[in-house]
Amino acid sequence: MSWTKEEEIKLRQVVKDSGVKLLKENLVQGTWGNMAQRLDSEYMLVTPTGLDYEALSPEDMPVVSIADPSIWKDGKKPTSERKIHAYLMLNRPEINATIHSHPYYGSIFASARKELPEEAMTEEEKKLLGGSVRVGAYGLPGTKKLKEGTVKAMEGRNACFMANHGVFCAGRDMEEAFEIIRCLERVCKRYIEQLTVKATGAKEYSDELLFDYFIKKCGK
Amino acid sequence: MNEKLKASVLQYFDRLREYGLHGEGDSVSVRTDGGMLFVDNSREVKFVKTGEAKGEAALHEGVYARTDAAAVVHAHPDYVSAVAKAGVTIPAVIDDMAQIVGPTCRTVGGKDAAAMELKKRNSCLIKGDGAVTTGRTLNEAFTCMMVLQKAAICFVSASVLGGNVVINGLEARLMRFVYKKKYSKINTENNMEREGK
Numbered sequence: 001m002s003w004t005k006e007e008e009i010k011l012r013q014v015v016k017d018s019g020v021k022l023l024k025e026n027l028v029q030g031t032w033g034n035m036a037q038r039l040d041s042e043y044m045l046v047t048p049t050g051l052d053y054e055a056l057s058p059e060d061m062p063v064v065s066i067a068d069p070s071i072w073k074d075g076k077k078p079t080s081e082r083k084i085h086a087y088l089m090l091n092r093p094e095i096n097a098t099i100h101s102h103p104y105y106g107s108i109f110a111s112a113r114k115e116l117p118e119e120a121m122t123e124e125e126k127k128l129l130g131g132s133v134r135v136g137a138y139g140l141p142g143t144k145k146l147k148e149g150t151v152k153a154m155e156g157r158n159a160c161f162m163a164n165h166g167v168f169c170a171g172r173d174m175e176e177a178f179e180i181i182r183c184l185e186r187v188c189k190r191y192i193e194q195l196t197v198k199a200t201g202a203k204e205y206s207d208e209l210l211f212d213y214f215i216k217k218c219g220k
Numbered sequence: 221m222n223e224k225l226k227a228s229v230l231q232y233f234d235r236l237r238e239y240g241l242h243g244e245g246d247s248v249s250v251r252t253d254g255g256m257l258f259v260d261n262s263r264e265v266k267f268v269k270t271g272e273a274k275g276e277a278a279l280h281e282g283v284y285a286r287t288d289a290a291a292v293v294h295a296h297p298d299y300v301s302a303v304a305k306a307g308v309t310i311p312a313v314i315d316d317m318a319q320i321v322g323p324t325c326r327t328v329g330g331k332d333a334a335a336m337e338l339k340k341r342n343s344c345l346i347k348g349d350g351a352v353t354t355g356r357t358l359n360e361a362f363t364c365m366m367v368l369q370k371a372a373i374c375f376v377s378a379s380v381l382g383g384n385v386v387i388n389g390l391e392a393r394l395m396r397f398v399y400k401k402k403y404s405k406i407n408t409e410n411n412m413e414r415e416g417k
Contacts, residue, residue: 026239032316055414102316104373111313111374112381140391141315164387165315195380211302214376219306 002040011037012058014174015045019053022101027181028053033101033166036085037174042066044089048076066090080142084150088170091151097174099181102166105188106181110135110161116184120191128183130157138163159184224416225250226257226265232358233259236295241369243296243350249280250291250358250415256280279352282335289338289354290417291361296350299372300365303327304345310368310375312392313384317371319399320364323392325351325371343368358415 003011015037022028022035034047045061047053062075069086072078085098109116116133118126136153139145150168153160158180159169167184171177193205202209233248235241249258255269258277273281280292303310310325312318317325327345328337334352337344343353343364351368355361378384387395 102314102370104370105377107314107370108374108377108381111384112378113385114381138385140395164313164385192377192380199380207298210376210380211298211305214302214379215306217379218308220308 001043008039008045009058011039011045012061015047015061016053016056016058018099018174018178019047019056021178022099023053025182027103027185028101033099034079034081034085035099035174035177036064036082036089036097038066038089038096039063041093044085045075046078046082046085049079051076081146083144084147084168087147087151088154092170094172095170096172097177098168098170099174099177100162100166100168101181103181103185105185105192106161106167108192109133109188110166111164113138113161113163116161116188116191120194121187125183125187128180129159129187133157133159133161133184135161135163136168138165141165222252222257222416225252226416228358228415229257229259229265230263232291232293232362233263235362236293236365239366241295241297241365243298243301245276245350246293246295247276247280248291248293248358248361249277250417251284251289256284279331279334282332283338283352283354286335286339287354289342289356289361291355291358292352293354293358293361293365294350294352295365297365297369297372299376300345300351300369302376303372304350305348307347310345310371311384312387312389313371313374313378315387315392315395316367318387318392318395320367321353321371322396323387323389325368357412357417 036044036046038044043063044066046064048060060076062072062078064078064082065071066086066089069082081100088095113135118132134153137149139149150162161167169177169180171180196210197205200209200213229250236246247260249256257265258268259265260276268277283292307327312323321343322341325343327347328334329347334344334346338354345351353361353364
């Protein structure tokens with residue numbers, strides 16, 4: 001254990017505040033999603049399973065072993081997705097904060113299992129996301145298959161989609177991880193709008209344009 | 221009247237607007253002894269005695285009569301309304317839909333059909349009239365509406381991406397089972413206390 005009590009208290013608050021921020025910025029629904037904050041090379045703080053972020057207290061976050069995430073102490077039972085957070089922290093020392101969530105626009109790509117291409121991004125966005133955003137192989141929540149699919153899709157990237165599940169983002173600190181998830185959501189939204197305009201031949205995007213296209217294509 | 225529960229009904233009604241899930245004709249209610257606490261766009265929470273519900277409240281009464289739901293939300297979020305207008309079924313396009321909403325959410329023809337549909341499910345779309353969700357708590361019914369809107373966003377928007385890849389039916393049912401029996405239990409107990417039940 002190479003961190004001080006003061007550092008731990010501060011980082012516990014970072015995780016708690018970040019959970020509430022995810023909710024307030026509409027980047028997660030309900031209790032879905034989880035995050036991790038590195039304490040040192042061996043341990044991380046993660047969010048507990050099945051509890052909503054507003055009701056959580058900083059002391060509820062368990063300390064989890066990065067090398068063996070089945071080992072944990074303090075706080076409440078950790079998220080079942082902790083293995084993904086741990087694997088990334090173990091293999092990418094530059095990563096200190098990770099967010100797994102289910103934001104609206106990222107979820108569209110996850111549900112369609114479609115990669116977000118680099119041409120949808122500005123140079124700055126490309127740099128932040130680390131290139132095209134790939135889709136990890138499908139697996140049930142908490143399974144090895146989901147972990148392996150996510151880890152592979154994250155190779156050399158700071159974000160990925162998890163098939164029919166959500167998104168995963170990683171940063172050098174929690175602030176950067178947030179910047180990445182916000183950027184991903186923004187690019188996904190813009191790209192959907194561009195594709196809608198292209199599909200309909202309209203001059204500019206509106207939600208009604210997309211709804212009419214959908215109703216014509218899929219309606220009874 | 222249970223003032224805490226009354227405040228919770230209004231809180232969740234206001235939350236529909238806060239989360240962009242609102243539309244014309246929204247209403248929220250919670251089951252109570254002998255009736256329900258009901259609120260609509262007037263924002264006035266009223267006690268409606270069983271057998272005396274009229275208009276929009278009658279939809280809620282019909283649901284309580286046919287199900288063991290403790291809370292009902294009828295709302296008109298934009299993407300949900302687009303699917304309800306199209307009159308189609310939302311399949312399990314995303315796993316939190318499979319867990320919280322169920323493996324599918326079907327469109328039915330009217331309010332009576334909705335109450336029947338909700339006997340075995342906790343959500344349905346009404347052709348041209350948004351969606352109805354139910355729950356063991358107000359939070360659960362609200363969260364179901366929120367996730368339903370997300371599933372509708374995925375379903376509608378993926379039409380320009382070439383469509384969704386739908387989750388296998390067996391896996392969707394398994395996720396739903398695990399969620400209901402295990403994952404949601406702690407939150408349900410916490411929320412019952414918080415809402416004043």
